Amino acid sequence: MTQPLVPSDVVYPADGFALFSDRSVVALRVNGTLRDLATVVTADDTVEPVTIDSPDGLDILRHSTAHVLAQAVQRIRPQANLGIGPPIADGFYYDFGVDEPFTPEDLKAIKKEMERIVREGQRFMRRVVTEDEARVELAHEPFKLELIGLKGGADAAEGASVEVGGAELTIYDNVTRDGETAWKDLCRGPHVPGTRMIGNGWDLTRVAGAYWRGSEKNPQLQRIYGTAWPTKDELRAYQHRLEEAARRDHRKLGAELDLFSFPDEIGPGLAVFHPKGGIIRYEIEQYMRQRLLAADYEMVNSPHITKSDLFMTSGHLQWYADGMYPPMELDEIVDAEGHVTRQGQEYYLKPMNCPFHNLIFRSRGRSYRELPLRLAEFGTVYRYEKSGTLAGLTRVRGMTQDDAHIYVTADQVRDELTRNLDFVLSVLRDYGLQDFYLELSTKEEGNPKFIGDDALWAEATETLREVAEASGLELVPDPGGAAFYGPKISVQARDAIGRTWQMSTIQLDFNQPERFELEYTGPDGAKHRPVMIHRALFGSIERFFAILLEHYAGAFPVWLSPTQVVAIPVAGEYGDYLDEIVARLRTRGVRAEVDHSDDRMQKKIRTHTTQKVPIQLIAGEQDRSAGTVSFRFRDGTQTNGIPVDEAIDRILTAIAERTLVDTAEDLA
Incomplete structure (x- = not known):
């Protein structure tokens, strides 16, 4: 329902809360913005009730449960400092600065305290405050004060938008039935009306260490993870899915089936494939090569390292340097007396294949008759992922990408995007994945990460949207999720137990052809700039291997089985x-x-x-x-x-x- 509410839908009691005939409503979307039920609406507003089982409703439920967790922790450990507590996929977490790590016994005590807070029926009450007022009220919370100073900027912290991401600073009070403020937190909101609505469909799952704002230079906090669902039955179903996921964990199966390992002697995030895993990987790659050649792709190859100038031209050194391995200084010349007669050149391990493919395109003159030119490579790349983010084969430091870059005229863009989307869906189905939806990743206005002309971004985004909608698959927005050089469609696949994995990505890029001065001769004899399409079907062979291993729980189809x-x-x-x-x-x-x-x-x-x-x-x-x-x-x-x-x-x-x-x- 997206229309002004009428009196039969909602009443406003003395305490200001909106009460709906549908008691599953937890928030409102007023003129497109999520707001608390306490928000007063008028007949001129466009209002949509948000139910607890909707994606936004689940986030609100989980964020509210994170607040209950934080209140319980500070009841038990009053000196604990609050970090951030955002909702995440299937749950939530909250970070705490504490002198001693949490123990399993602490979690039990925290959970009991949370149960008491839920039963108390505290209300979540929103207050707008100035920056000075927030600093006075939260003077004892150093991490909150730091967030106030950053005002939710791009360098704040992952998940910080739930605290200071709005147009104004707000504090939420947890108010008892007697009208007393039991606890408060800096928060953007919205929240469920009161703690009773959280019910009993939640649990605490684990404790982990987490650096404040994701930097190893900052203090290490204690992060408590939890999950929350509208009902106890949904919680049990989720826990059953977790048990099944643990049974299918590719790291466990990789050891049991002798497929791959991560030797300490090599380093974190760098896998070796054993003979059985190697033959599965070979079959995955070989079939993909057959499909590529049949689809008029041309196979190319590029080295693992390059001079830094290449990544300066592409923009990766400006925008992606933190994700690259440090440079190596080579080619220095020293004379017989030990004097340096020529300074060395910086070389980098490549994190991407696209700049190399641009050089292949630029290696000679190109005609419009050659376009679309489809260059494909199984290229090994290296990314210096933080050690805490590494996760078996799904997040590694050395990986082989099934990469393709397609150069087209402006008139060919739409047909080529459609062709590629059809191609990747067909190939994924051949590997046994069948359930898909699409995600459209766009730029975030005002974020300096995104480079290039706004008009070109708008054109590229709209073209991708139209192609995605024409596929007939569900399309989900992903604001701010684009690459720095252009928007993308990503294919999201659900596996055998219903988990979602990001698979293929198709990205439009008007910027790299400009940066590399790529040209082709058109039918008019003049030089024109091609449009570049980035296409990765698996993301990486390693990650796709892990996804298939978990999807099949190790019981591969005959063609992929190491021993058939x-x-x-x-x-x-x-x-x-x-x-x-x-x-x-x-x-x-x-x-x-x-x-x-x-x-x-x-x-x-x-x-x-x-x-x-x-x-x-x-x-x-x-x-x-x-x-x-x-x-x-x-x-x-x-x-x-x-x-x-x-x-x-x-x-x-x-x-x-x-x-x-x-x-x-x-x-x-």
């Missing part, structure tokens, strides 16, 4: 018979082997089932005599007496069609 077929003889005397069948499979490119170990047959079956081998071939006297084999599958089902030729055909078909084979029905 294991043959198990009922007794040793039938090993030769299975050797002949496996030899035929291997000549057809199937990754197959015979288990000739001394283990009993049942133990062999358990071992290879645990290793998630999709197909086991079993043979005894009856099979050998009849020229057949028996299939056994991951779920324990079995198909007996299949002629060898037919068995081989079924296996080859499953591989060619990229079939997920878990049960007998999947290979019928």
Whole structure:
């Protein structure tokens, strides 16, 4: 409902709160801005009730629960200093400056205190204050005073917008039924009307260390994480999803299935792939190369390091230097007496492939007849991610990007964007992902991070929006999430347990062609500037590997499985018979082997089932005599007496069609 409210929808009691016939309403969107229910509206306002189960409503619920957490902590540890407490995906956190880290026993006590605050039915009351007034009231909170000074600028802190991100400074009082202020916090709001609405669908999950404002130069705070949901049942469902996610954790599966590791000798965020992981990675890349070539991409290659001038031209040194490894000074010349006769040149490990592709485009004259020119590379890049942000293969320091850069005329932009969006969705479906929505990342007005002409940004953003909407997929806005050089569409994919992962990105860039002075000769004989499209399908091979590993819980489709077929003889005397069948499979490119170990047959079956081998071939006297084999599958089902030729055909078909084979029905 987006219309002025009428008296039957809302009444205003003496305390000023809006009461709705729909008691799930927790806030209002008044003329496009989120406001508390205490906001007085008029017939001239456009008002939309915000329900507790909507995305905005969930954020408000979680932010309110974070305030209850902070109040409980200060009841138990009055000397604790408050950091920030924003809502996050599926939950919230709050940072505290404390002398001693929180213990598991502390969390139990904090949770009990939170339960008391919820039952007390405190109301969240908003007050507008001046900067001087806020400093007086929060004089004992050094981190809050620092935020007031920064006024929510770009260098404030991640999540700080919930404190000082509005046009005015506000403090929220937690007011008891007797009208006393029990606690207060600097906060932008809005909040639920009162603590009772938080209910019992919440929990505290863990404690972690976090540097104030994300900088290792600042004090380390204690961060308490929690989750909050409208009902206890939704909380339990979320906890069940967490248990399933833990079972699928790619770091755990990577060790159990012997796929990859992170040796200390190499350094944080730098993975090595073992033979089984290496073959999965090979198949992922090889199929992608086939699709690229079929889609008229041209494969290129570029070095891992370059002179600093290249990244000065591209803008990465100005806007991305903190995410790059420090430079190496090379090519210095020293004479026989030890004097430097020529200063060295700074070289950087590359964090991006795009500047190299620009040089390839610029290496000779280009004609409009060559456009669209689609350059693709599996290029390894290096980014100096902070150690606290590293997370297995999903956040690493060395990664291989399936990168492509497409150079088009202005008239070709829309068709090429549509073509690429269709292409990435088709490829992702081939890898087994099916559930998608799109996110449109745009610039934040006034943020100096974003470079280039405003008119070009507006044109690029609108073009991306129209292409995304034409796809028929849900489109979600992501204000401020664009790259520094242009807006982007990102494909968000939901995995087997409903989690969302950012997958492919398609970015429009009017700026790098300008910075590199890229040109092509048009049909009029004049020089023109191409438009550049950045396209990454996986983001990185490492991250995509992790996502697929968790999506399938290690039980890959046959074509991606490191071992596709294991043959198990009922007794040793039938090993030769299975050797002949496996030899035929291997000549057809199937990754197959015979288990000739001394283990009993049942133990062999358990071992290879645990290793998630999709197909086991079993043979005894009856099979050998009849020229057949028996299939056994991951779920324990079995198909007996299949002629060898037919068995081989079924296996080859499953591989060619990229079939997920878990049960007998999947290979019928």
